Amino acid sequence: MSSFSDSQSVARYADGPVRQVPGFHALQRMAELLLAESVPEQGHILVLGAGGGLELKAFAQARSGWRFLGVDPSERMLKLAADTLGPLEDRVALLEGYIDQAPDMAFDGATCLLTLHFLSMEQRRHTLAALRRRLKPGAPLVVAHHSFPQDEGGKRRWLKRYAAFAASSGVAGVDAERAIDAIGARLPLLAPEQEEALLREAGFEGAELFYAGFTFRGWVAYAP
Template identity: 70%
Template sequence: MLPFSDPAAVARYAEGPPRLVPGFGDLHRMALLLLAECVPPHGQVLVLGAGGGLELKAFAESQPSWLFTGVDPSAEMLQLARATLGPLLAQVRLHEGYIDTAPAELYDAATCLLTLHFLSPEQRLDTLRQLRQRLKPGAPLVVAHHSFSQQPDQAQRWLARYAAFAVAAGVAPVQAEKAAAAIRARLPVLSPQQDEELLREAGFTDISLFYAGFTFRGWVAYHDGRA
C-alpha cells in the first residue's frame, strides 16, 4: 500500500506537517520567495509530491497569475488536494503518478517538498534527472525532506529531537516515538552531503541550503544550463 493510500491517514494528513515539520508555513513562504526570483508573471511551476494540496494552496494564493502542475502517486491524496484547493483548482492541473507522469514540458521552476525521503538513492537520482529534464535552463528546483547524519549515534540524537519537537507541538509521546522509529526503520534517509551530491550528479548547480529544522533540510538548486 502506498504511504498515503489509507483513508484514515489521508483524513488526518493536514494535521501532521504543521506539528511535525519545524516552520512548516515558513518553509512554504521561503520556497515561494526562491521561486519568485525566477518565475515570470504567468509562469508555470511543477510540484512533485503534490497530494494533500497544502503547498499548492499556499503557492496559488500568493501567486494568482502562476499555473501549477501537481503530480502525486496517491489518488486519495489528490482528491484531498482538490478539496483543499477549492476555487484555486482553476490554477492547477493534477496528475496521478510519478515524475514520468508529469507532462514533458519545460517549466519555469519545480518543487519537491517532503517527498524525496521516501525514495531510494537510485530512485531519487532518476527523479532528480527527470525533474531537470522538465526545467528551463537556469530554472530553480526547491526540495526539502528528512536529511541528517546517518552515523548511528548522530541519527539517534536527531530523531530524539524530532520526537521532542512533535511532543512540544501536541503529539502524544508514544505516537512521536513511533514516528521517529518508523523514520529510522523504513525511510531511506540520506545525509545532507549525500543529498547535495545527488543534486550535482543529476545536473543541478549553485546548490544552496536555505532551510534546516532538526531532521529536515531544504535546498534550492538550478538547472545547469546544459542540453
C-alpha cells in the first residue's frame, strides 16, 4: 500500500479501478443497495480503505441521509477523497489511520472495497474482527477484493484473464503483464473459501457472494 503515498500514483488513482475492476461502478451501486437493505435513512456508515473517495461519493450521492466515516492510512489519498467529494464532504469525516484508529462505536453498516487483498491473513483476521465489533447487531459489512483459486494452474489462468480485461480497457499490455507478476508475487491472496472462513471466524453471519468479476469477489455478511 506504500504506492498510495506516492503523489503520481495518487493522481492516477481515479482511472485505475475502472480499467482494472470489471463492473467497477456497478460494484459500488450493488454495495450501496446491499447496505440500504438494513441501514436506516439516517444511518452512519464506516468506510475502511476510503482514500480516493470514489465509493464515498457514490454512496453519498445515492443516500442523502447517510453520514460516513472514511478511514485510510494515506494522507494524500484522504486529500484526494476530500477533493473528490466536493460539497458532499459535509456529511463525511475522514480519519488517517487503520481500523484500530476508528472510534469504538456502533455503526449501521460498513464497507471495505478493494483493500483487504493488501493484508496478510492475520491482518485480515484482526481487521474483520475489529469491524464486527464496531457494527450494530444485524448491521451489514460489504467487502470486495482480489480472491480466486490459488492452485498454480488456476492462479495463472485467472491472472491472465485479469490482465486481458485490463488490456482491453486501455492498460498497456506490458503494464498488464507486470500486474500479473506483481499481484501474484506481492499480494497475500486467498481463495474464496478462505475468505468466507475468515468472515465466519471474525464473528460474521450469513455471508453471501454477490459479485464476481474475473479475479475479484465480493461478499455481504452481518454482525450477530
